[in-house]
Amino acid sequence: MRPAYSGSEVRAAEQPLLDAGRGPELMRRAARGLAQHVIAVLQGTTPVSQQGGVAVSGRRASRVYGARVGAYVGPGNNGGDALFALAQLRGRGVDAIAFTTHDRWHDDGMRAFRAAGGRVVPAVDRAAAAGLLFTLDVLIDAVTGTGTRVGAAPRPLDLPVPPAGVHVVACDLPSGVDADTGRAEPGALAAATTVTFGALKRGLAVGEGRSLAGDVTVVDIGLGPHLPGPSVWLCEGPARLDPPVWNAHKYSRGVVGLVAGSEQYPGAAVLAARAAVNAGIGMLVVVAPESAPTMRRMILEACPEAIVAAPGDGVFDRVSAWVLGPGIGDDADQRRSVERALSSDLPVVVDASALPYLPETPRRAATVLTPHAGELASLLSGRGIPVSASDVSGDPIRWASRAAEELSSVVVLKGPTTAVATPDGTVRLVTGAPSTLATAGSGDVLAGVTGALLSQAGQEAGPEAAAERAEDAVALHAAAARQLPAHGFGASALADSVGEADDRH
Template sequence: MRAAHTVEQVRAAEAALLATLPEGTLMRRAAAGLAGTCVRLLDRVYGARVVLLVGSGDNGGDALYAGGMLARRGARVDALLLAPDRAHAAGLAWARAAGVRALDAVDPDRPGLAGLLGRADLVLDGIVGIGGRGALRPTAAALLARVSGAMVVAVDVPSGVDADTGEVAGAAVRADVTVTFGTHKPGLLIDPGAAHAGVVHLVDIGLGPHLPEPNPTVLQLDDVARLLPTPSGESDKYSRGVLGVAAGSPRYPGAAVLVVGAAVRGGVGAVRCTGPAAVLGPVLAAHPEALATQAPPAEAGRVQAWVVGPGLDTDPDAEARFASVLGAEVPVLVDADGLTLLARSAPGTRPAPALLTPHAGEAVRLFAAAGVEVTRERIEAARLEHARRLAALYRCVVLLKGSTTVIAAPDGRARVNPTGTPRLATAGSGDVLSGLAGALLAAGLDALDAGSVAAWLHGLAARTLPGPVTAPDLVRALPGVWADVTGT
């Protein structure tokens, strides 16, 4: 599992480690890892043109030490000092001794600077460290605008990206590679910051023993394989879990077809689908193994979890089906029209669902129902914060969909999905995700695991498909993805 820690946690771990090391050791460790990554990125080091953008913090010191190491290997290295009077003194002295040329860059229009940046093979961003907040200042932004064709490598976090949240308030570095130290920072994993980070390379500098439990985390293949339900020799369709589905309507019968299709491929033994004949007909035609009934959800029979909402509509019949599901004493996943119906009553007036799966627009309505005014743009700028807030308000796990999908629990634990892709932006994709996550709930995973694993598989399925992706394509791809993960 990939770990991430906040700036405050990193600072505390660094202080604890620094107390055990000779002065300067930690920075040199980081710089050595940074320089090593740059060596691997350059076609050749000898004669390469490297420019350091150096601010006043420790990130500037890291860049100076790394630049000195590259200079000793034959690179031509120029350090542009954005705050010459506050540059890291020891790092600057060491870099100069190694052959780095240091230039005052307070004036971005100083003759020669544009040429250096335009001819560079690699630019190191050491402008602002992990404690930086807000957009780049005009001088830094002007210098970055003169970079042309060079590979940009960010030191620890791209300058202008909030290391804790991934927020980008204005001008910010867009790195090809970010070399981060000790642990991942949340802002490197979550858009819009993740989009500025490029490929993230982690350098171990020894912080591990001094770091607390990570939060957020990112599932990796081994984690997903461990969490997927596996039938035993004693299993039957009921012991493997039965998922109830209250989805679809005469206007939107296809939503139920997609939810059931994903659910029957999601590790459960059976799927019960409730609804009118106009829904059940298409479902049974596509999935004859489904257990179909027109009875209200409360009378449908034994289930271990429910999915409610996709294509449900919001008329009185839909409201009755929704209320019947939400009164069940099993985990409930609420999506799409179910979220609209949930927003009609404030949190706390109904039993808490297990898992909500809104996109940002639906999250706005859920917040409004709880008396919190927030815009879609604000949610998309600070996804982790708003997923956690919504989870706490509704006392359930929230899977906030978007360019980065974040899954958050009411106690503050969170996961970031690494497999998302814009190819999932297609009609019915969310219905497939709901069916898969609901199946994992019914198979016994808790809501945080079910949402995280479903999002991981959902994204991977889209990535494996050729050409434009449709929702039925995703359903058909799930068994192959499951087999690739488990090796069976």
């Protein structure tokens, strides 16, 4: 896990150093890290990947001397970082061009750049700038930095877009991206790589910022002792899955009780059931009321290892964690089963149609909620906190954390980057999910996987342990998707893939 900070936290960490007159030292460190990264790009030693659906490419000069590097240079310290980096690159024989976006710039940086023999071209001279862009090997994007705040009426960035063969390096973060939320102004450039200074910014891990940033490198400029204790973590590792111990039995490996599906939506129960079984539990017990005969038959056909029982059957005494909600619709019998499970002292995963039945009084046992942005907005609005789905998706860290505190639960806010929040204010950002997970039934599969891992945590698991299992479930869910066709798949294939995903430490 890597800590991720807000823009204000990073600026506050810089302030004591600036007050001590060490601003030029910070800029030199940042510029050196940026220049070294560009050199690695030119030498072909920096990875290029596809992240967030944005394909990135580079001309890859495979040389430094004689390469051509340009930079969009803004008026602030971000532009200064780029100017000093370009000056250093000039010392390696790079033809450097500064495309100035304003009629002012960082004075010391510009003096160093001019003294090194760099060329200055106003970006407003679009014809000249556009012509030179086609000759570049690398373009540094250094127009704006951590001070960008993207509101309801974002300002478009009106800059010439480089051709596809130019490797774009964002300086600190892509210009026009909000350092806290990842929201982006229209016209923000997609970078192949981002070099960020001092600490990872939250906006590089969520929202549009994640897809615009490409591969992110953090350059240490000496802020560590001044940064606060992190509350947000970027989780990029695989799921922590261990094989059963030598003396395991079916009850010790976790017994999941599933209240899902209905006569109207039987498939949701099948998907959650198959996912839970494939995630490695010891037993699955499915609540199947007489009002849903089709569902009972489909469950037994899809999961012959499952025990299908009527509500109140004694077999449910063995359950170690519940999964509640996928596909129950307005089935009255299923709703009563949900309410009974919520009143128990067992860990629960609450999804979809069961979310509105969450009790007002906090539960003693671990409670994991798995909403998407619309469901979370409805849940909070129903508790007197008016918020829209677009608000939630636009600032997932804030709203997942707010919901976890308000609801005394672990909140798994599903999205391109899934936020797993605990009531104490800690948020885990889980990456690695391909966009192919945007398919009907994907959430049912995640609910089943989450319940499976939670059932193995023990009945006394607290919020921290529950959040760790939820994080692992999200990672396993993503790993299962990554090994399926990149053009897309159905949730049935995803549920089966859970059992084949090798995503272990």
